[in-house]
Amino acid sequence: MSNESLANLLKEDRRFAPPAELAAHANVKAEAYEQAKADRLGFWAEQARRLTWATEPTETLDWSNPPFAKWFADGKLNVAYNCVDRHVEAGNGDRVAIHFEGEPGDSRSLTYADLKDEVSRAANALTELGISAGDRVAVYLPMIPEAVVAMLACARIGAAHSVVFGGFSADAIAARIKDADAKLVITADGGYRRGKPSALKPAVDEAVGRVQGVGKVLVVQRTKQDVAWTEGRDLWWHDVVGKQSPEHTPEAFDAEQPLFILYTSGTTGKPKGILHTSGGYLTQTSYTHNAVFDLKPETDVYWCTADIGWVTGHSYITYGPLSNGATQVIYEGTPDTPHQGRFWEIVQKYGVTILYTAPTAIRTFMKWGDDIPAKFDLSSLRVLGSVGEPINPEAWIWYRKHIGADSCPIVDTWWQTETGAMMISPLPGVTETKPGSAQRALPGIAATVVDDEANEVPDGGGGYLVLTEPWPSMLRTIWGDDQRFIDTYWSRFEGKYFAGDGAKKDDDGDIWLLGRVDDVMLVSGHNISTTEVESALVSHPSVAEAAVVGAADETTGQAIVAFVILRGTANAEDAELVGQLRNHVGTTLGPIAKPKRILPVAELPKTRSGKIMRRLLRDVAENRQLGDVTTLTDSSVMDLIQSKLPAAP
Numbered sequence: 001m002s003n004e005s006l007a008n009l010l011k012e013d014r015r016f017a018p019p020a021e022l023a024a025h026a027n028v029k030a031e032a033y034e035q036a037k038a039d040r041l042g043f044w045a046e047q048a049r050r051l052t053w054a055t056e057p058t059e060t061l062d063w064s065n066p067p068f069a070k071w072f073a074d075g076k077l078n079v080a081y082n083c084v085d086r087h088v089e090a091g092n093g094d095r096v097a098i099h100f101e102g103e104p105g106d107s108r109s110l111t112y113a114d115l116k117d118e119v120s121r122a123a124n125a126l127t128e129l130g131i132s133a134g135d136r137v138a139v140y141l142p143m144i145p146e147a148v149v150a151m152l153a154c155a156r157i158g159a160a161h162s163v164v165f166g167g168f169s170a171d172a173i174a175a176r177i178k179d180a181d182a183k184l185v186i187t188a189d190g191g192y193r194r195g196k197p198s199a200l201k202p203a204v205d206e207a208v209g210r211v212q213g214v215g216k217v218l219v220v221q222r223t224k225q226d227v228a229w230t231e232g233r234d235l236w237w238h239d240v241v242g243k244q245s246p247e248h249t250p251e252a253f254d255a256e257q258p259l260f261i262l263y264t265s266g267t268t269g270k271p272k273g274i275l276h277t278s279g280g281y282l283t284q285t286s287y288t289h290n291a292v293f294d295l296k297p298e299t300d301v302y303w304c305t306a307d308i309g310w311v312t313g314h315s316y317i318t319y320g321p322l323s324n325g326a327t328q329v330i331y332e333g334t335p336d337t338p339h340q341g342r343f344w345e346i347v348q349k350y351g352v353t354i355l356y357t358a359p360t361a362i363r364t365f366m367k368w369g370d371d372i373p374a375k376f377d378l379s380s381l382r383v384l385g386s387v388g389e390p391i392n393p394e395a396w397i398w399y400r401k402h403i404g405a406d407s408c409p410i411v412d413t414w415w416q417t418e419t420g421a422m423m424i425s426p427l428p429g430v431t432e433t434k435p436g437s438a439q440r441a442l443p444g445i446a447a448t449v450v451d452d453e454a455n456e457v458p459d460g461g462g463g464y465l466v467l468t469e470p471w472p473s474m475l476r477t478i479w480g481d482d483q484r485f486i487d488t489y490w491s492r493f494e495g496k497y498f499a500g501d502g503a504k505k506d507d508d509g510d511i512w513l514l515g516r517v518d519d520v521m522l523v524s525g526h527n528i529s530t531t532e533v534e535s536a537l538v539s540h541p542s543v544a545e546a547a548v549v550g551a552a553d554e555t556t557g558q559a560i561v562a563f564v565i566l567r568g569t570a571n572a573e574d575a576e577l578v579g580q581l582r583n584h585v586g587t588t589l590g591p592i593a594k595p596k597r598i599l600p601v602a603e604l605p606k607t608r609s610g611k612i613m614r615r616l617l618r619d620v621a622e623n624r625q626l627g628d629v630t631t632l633t634d635s636s637v638m639d640l641i642q643s644k645l646p647a648a649p
C-alpha cells in the first residue's frame with residue numbers, strides 16, 4: 001500500500017441483535033471486555049485455570065526478550081491429558097468425542113473413553129518406534145479420527161507434529177519433512193474424495209525417498225487400495241498401534257514445550273514453519289472455543305468443516321473442542337458427494353448445533369441454490385461461524401437466512417496460523433452483529449488499525465491491522481529462523497505485530513477486514529480493497545463469487561479486473577450483464593471502484609483452505625507466466641480460466 005490510507009467505500013447498515021434466550025445463558029457476557037482490559041494478564045492467568053496443570057503456573061507472561069514470548073513458563077502440563085483423560089476422570093467417558101462420517105457413508109462414534117484408549121495406544125506405539133519428547137513427526141492423513149489421534153499421541157509424549165494437507169505434492173511433503181527434520185511420517189493408503197479413493201501413500205514414498213532421516217512410515221488403512229511397501233520402513237497402524245496397551249501415563253511438560261509446526265505458504269520464498277507451544281496455545285484455543293461458540297459441552301454438537309491440515313483444524317477440531325470436552329462431527333469428504341445437500345444431511349443426522357465453516361463454502365452453497373438446504377431439518381443449529389477470508393455481506397445474509405433460520409448469530413472470526421487462535425470476533429450472546437465485519441478484538445486481545453506511520457487511524461479510517469500486545473497462543477518463532485520471524489511480523493511497525501491484512505474501522509470503531517495487503521489495488525492514487533469490490537459484485541443477484549485483482553495499467557497505475565462466477569441462470573456471454581455489473585459496482589461503491597474488465601469464469605483458483613489465490617489471477621490479467629501453483633486444490637482450474645480468456649486489450 002502507498003501513503004494513501006485504504007479507501008472506505010462499502011456502507012453496510014444492517015444490524016442483528018443476539019437472540020434473547022442465548023444472551024441470557026451465554027458463557028461470556030459483556031463485562032468480560034472491561035474485566036480483561038482492567039487486568040489483561042490477570043484475565044489470561046484466570047483462563048489458564050480452565051486447564052489442568054501438573055504444576056500450576058505462577059508466572060503469566062515473560063516479555064523480557066520481545067518478540068520472543070513465554071507464557072505460563074513455570075507451569076507444567078500434558079496437552080493430551082487435558083484433551084482426553086481429564087474428561088474421563090470427571091465421569092464423562094461415555095460422552096461422544098467424535099462422530100465420524102466417512103465420505104462413502106460409513107460412520108463410527110468414539111467416546112472420550114475410546115479416545116483415551118486410542119491415544120494411549122498410539123503414544124505407546126510412537127515410543128516403541130523410537131520417538132521421544134522434542135522429536136518431530138510429520139502427519140499426512142485424510143480427515144479420519146486417526147488424524148486427531150496421531151496429533152494427540154505426539155502431544156502426549158512431547159513430540160511436535162507437523163501436519164501436511166492430504167493432497168499436497170511430494171515436493172511439499174519433502175520440503176516440510178526436511179525443514180523440521182521429522183523422524184517419522186504417519187500417513188494412510190488413501191482417503192475418499194469426490195466419490196472415489198484418492199491415494200496418499202505414493203506422495204509420501206516419493207518424498208521420503210528424497211530426504212534423509214525418516215526411519216519409519218506408519219500407514220493407516222482407510223481405503224484398502226493397493227500400496228507399494230518398503231519392508232523394514234513401512235508399518236501398518238493397525239499392527240503397531242493395535243497391539244499396544246491402552247494404558248499410558250502422561251508425562252507433564254513445560255508450558256513452552258513445542259506442540260506443533262504448521263507451514264504457511266506466504267507469497268514468496270519457502271514456506272514458514274510456524275511454531276506453537278503448549279500452555280498458552282491450549283489456554284487460548286480452549287477459551288475462545290468456549291466463548292465464541294458459547295459451547296455447552298453437555299448438549300451441543302459442534303461441527304467444524306475444516307481440514308486437519310489447516311490451522312483451523314488444529315485449533316478448532318483437535319485442541320479447542322477436545323480440551324472443552326465437546327462432542328463433534330468430523331466429515332471426511334467434499335460437500336457435493338454424493339449430492340449437494342451432504343452438509344445439511346449431516347447437520348440433520350447428528351443434530352449439529354454449532355457449525356463453523358468458510359466463506360468459500362457458503363458462496364458455493366449460494367450458487368447451488370436455496371432449495372438444497374431447504375430440504376433438510378436444520379432447526380438444531382444455534383450458532384454459525386465463519387473463518388478464512390472476509391465474508392461478503394451478501395454471503396453472510398444468505399448464511400443467516402438459509403442455514404440459520406434467520407435467527408442464529410454469526411461469528412465472523414478473524415485469526416491466522418500465526419495467531420494460533422481467534423483474535424477478532426463477535427460474541428454470540430453479546431454483540432449486535434454487522435454482516436461482513438469481524439467487529440472487535442476478543443477479551444484479553446489488543447488489535448487496532450494503523451496508517452503507514454504506525455499512527456492509529458480514527459474511526460472511519462483504513463490502513464493496516466496490527467496486534468499491540470502479546471497473546472497466549474501467539475507463534476513463538478518461525479522454526480529455525482528467528483530473524484525471519486522478526487523481519488516478517490515485528491519490523492514493519494515497532495513493537496507491534498504486523499498481520500499483513502488491510503482493515504478499516506467504522507464509525508463505531510468496529511473492525512472490517514479488507515484482504516491481504518499484497519492484494520490491495522492502487523487505482524489513480526486510491527488504495528482500494530479487493531474485498532470491497534468483490535462484496536459489491538456478490539451483492540448483485542447474478543453473481544455467486546467474485547475475485548478481483550489490480551492489473552498494471554498505463555493510465556491509472558492499476559486497473560480493476562474482476563473474475564466472476566455467475567449464479568444458476570445468468571448467461572456468461574451476455575454483454576449487457578457485464579455492463580450492468582460494472583454499473584452496479586459504480587453505484588454501490590463509487591465510480592473509482594468500477595472494474596475495467598469483468599470476466600465470467602466457471603471456477604476460481606483456491607487453496608486447500610478455500611482462499612482465493614489472487615496472485616495467479618493477477619498473472620493471468622497481466623499475461624504473465626503463472627507463478628507457483630502447488631498449493632492449489634485443483635491446478636486444472638487455471639487452464640480453464642486461461643482458455644476462456646479473450647486476448648487482453
Ligand code: 6R9
Nearest residue numbers: 387388389390412413414415416417501513
Ligand atoms: C484461520 C486462518 C490467515 C489469513 C488472515 C486473513 C484471512 C482469516 C478471516 C480472514 C477476514 C476473517 N482471514 N479469517 N479475513 N475475516 N474472519 O484462516 O489462518 O490460513 O493462516 O490465514 O486469512 O487474510 O491473515 P490462515
